[in-house]
Amino acid sequence: MEILLFDKIFLIVIVFAVSLVIALYSTLAERKVSAFLQDRIGPNRAGTFGLLQPVADGVKFFFKEDIIPSHADKALYILGPSISMITALMTSAVIPWGTYITFSGRQVAMQIADINIGILYVFAVVSIGVYGIMIGGWGSNNKFSLLGALRASSQMISYEIAMGLSIISIVMMTGSMSLGEIVSQQHGMDWNIFYQPVGFLIFCTCAFAECNRTPFDLPECEAELVGGYHTEYSSMKLGLYLFSEYINIFISSAIMSAMFFGGYNFPFMDQIASPNLVSIIGVFVFFAKIIFFIFFFMWVRWTIPRFRYDQLMKLGWKYLIPLALANIVITGTVMLIKYQFFN
Amino acid sequence: MNNLLFLLLSSVSIISALLVIFSKNPVYSVLFLVLTFFTLAGHFAIFLGAEFLAIVNIIVYAGAIMVLFLFVIMLLNLNKESEPTTPMLSKISAIVAGGLFLLVLFAALTNQINAPEALNSKAGDIGMVKKLGQVLFTEYLLPFEISSVLFLSAMVGAVMLGKKDLKQG
Numbered sequence: 001m002e003i004l005l006f007d008k009i010f011l012i013v014i015v016f017a018v019s020l021v022i023a024l025y026s027t028l029a030e031r032k033v034s035a036f037l038q039d040r041i042g043p044n045r046a047g048t049f050g051l052l053q054p055v056a057d058g059v060k061f062f063f064k065e066d067i068i069p070s071h072a073d074k075a076l077y078i079l080g081p082s083i084s085m086i087t088a089l090m091t092s093a094v095i096p097w098g099t100y101i102t103f104s105g106r107q108v109a110m111q112i113a114d115i116n117i118g119i120l121y122v123f124a125v126v127s128i129g130v131y132g133i134m135i136g137g138w139g140s141n142n143k144f145s146l147l148g149a150l151r152a153s154s155q156m157i158s159y160e161i162a163m164g165l166s167i168i169s170i171v172m173m174t175g176s177m178s179l180g181e182i183v184s185q186q187h188g189m190d191w192n193i194f195y196q197p198v199g200f201l202i203f204c205t206c207a208f209a210e211c212n213r214t215p216f217d218l219p220e221c222e223a224e225l226v227g228g229y230h231t232e233y234s235s236m237k238l239g240l241y242l243f244s245e246y247i248n249i250f251i252s253s254a255i256m257s258a259m260f261f262g263g264y265n266f267p268f269m270d271q272i273a274s275p276n277l278v279s280i281i282g283v284f285v286f287f288a289k290i291i292f293f294i295f296f297f298m299w300v301r302w303t304i305p306r307f308r309y310d311q312l313m314k315l316g317w318k319y320l321i322p323l324a325l326a327n328i329v330i331t332g333t334v335m336l337i338k339y340q341f342f343n
Numbered sequence: 344m345n346n347l348l349f350l351l352l353s354s355v356s357i358i359s360a361l362l363v364i365f366s367k368n369p370v371y372s373v374l375f376l377v378l379t380f381f382t383l384a385g386h387f388a389i390f391l392g393a394e395f396l397a398i399v400n401i402i403v404y405a406g407a408i409m410v411l412f413l414f415v416i417m418l419l420n421l422n423k424e425s426e427p428t429t430p431m432l433s434k435i436s437a438i439v440a441g442g443l444f445l446l447v448l449f450a451a452l453t454n455q456i457n458a459p460e461a462l463n464s465k466a467g468d469i470g471m472v473k474k475l476g477q478v479l480f481t482e483y484l485l486p487f488e489i490s491s492v493l494f495l496s497a498m499v500g501a502v503m504l505g506k507k508d509l510k511q512g
Binding site for chain 1: 368377394395398405407410413471472
């Protein structure tokens with residue numbers, strides 16, 4: 001019991017640190033990718049290739065003056081970024097980072113909690129995440145912030161529905177809601193993307209909307225709303241908002257690669273004899289997939305312009321939700337036919 | 344350990360439920376209601392073994408319905424000046440109605456369950472998704488289908504209300 005607890009605490013600390021470091025370097029990666037796409041060099045002053053740039057940015061955030069507007073609701077103004085950050089970090093608890101590592105005669109699972117409703121847990125945390133933005137936007141007592149917060153919440157609620165529906169077809173195929181089970185069923189090259197390409201497209205679009213990323217970054221649309229929900233924020237509170245966005249990108253990438261791209265599974269994994277080696281390579285494969293998706297998020301951001309708000313709502317309600325429903329019906333029909341005739 | 348956790352969760356849920364009523368600012372009321380839902384979900388998951396119910400409670404109530412509540416309250420921008428004054432009679436009748444409801448609840452609950460026993464038994468795995476689905480689609484199929492029709496009619500009603508001009512397409 002105590003050893004198990006120690007394992008879990010150790011794993012939690014590692015996952016926490018890795019999420020923060022990846023989010024930290026995503027800020028640099030974003031600027032480097034944008035520079036690459038726009039034929040520029042990007043930040044290269046702090047450290048070699050600008051590797052110390054995130055550290056410099058972090059120090060700057062900490063030493064800036066922290067202003068709380070006099071008309072703001074102080075408690076809610078502080079609560080907003082805190083909730084954003086907490087919910088962004090909470091989701092990583094159910095993601096299976098690898099299989100098992102065996103040392104000194106015991107198996108250590110590389111997943112913090114394999115609860116049997118893993119996916120629903122992710123949805124619950126995501127749906128709580130919207131409070132961070134709403135509370136912050138309302139608490140700053142500014143019209144632009146409020147408009148940004150309202151946009152964010154209606155956008156996130158709308159896209160959550162399509163996202164949930166797109167997952168149902170995966171759950172139907174797998175017969176389980178546990179993320180560990182879903183990943184382990186995609187053994188080798190048997191990835192869900194080959195069975196559910198439409199589901200992946202819907203999920204990916206919704207993930208962009210949930211992370212408030214371009215082309216759906218209307219909550220912080222600077223051309224109309226100054227800075228959106230974080231107009232009034234300064235110093236590290238602003239830093240927390242921006243940072244939680246990058247953690248959300250990291251977690252969404254992890255969930256996309258776990259659900260549709262096999263997670264830690266890779267082709268020819270049965271040819272390797274040592275199970276420990278398989279799981280260590282698996283972790284690296286998983287992170288390679290995650291980093292690809294993080295790059296994909298940035299690629300889209302610097303390529304596609306922003307939607308208009310009515311287009312965003314139309315896409316969510318009139319196209320994605322019916323498409324996801326049709327996907328469920330088709331998946332069910334195919335499964336039934338397979339069960340009836342090919343069993 | 345379990346008892347301590349139960350006491351902690353229950354006291355937080357009772358205090359936050361009281362703060363829903365006593366908060367001056369309606370936005371705070373909504374946020375405390377969200378906290379109450381969280382503690383209730385904690386009760387479902389930890390003491391009754393109903394993980395699915397707990398998580399659905401959070402997704403549906405805390406995650407969707409309360410966000411819409413907050414939405415409306417933020418847009419209305421309620422404060423002291425705009426607060427409508429309620430007549431004394433409706434205040435008294437509200438107190439009487441609430442008291443009667445409490446009495447009914449109390450009577451129903453004292454006969455029903457022996458609380459510590461339900462706590463200890465953990466009610467098996469009834470809260471798990473598989474079990475719940477099987478029960479819903481066999482034993483309670485008719486009520487389940489009827490309630491889905493009810494939801495559909497509510498959705499149609501909402502669309503009708505949301506339409507600006509009924510004659511136009």
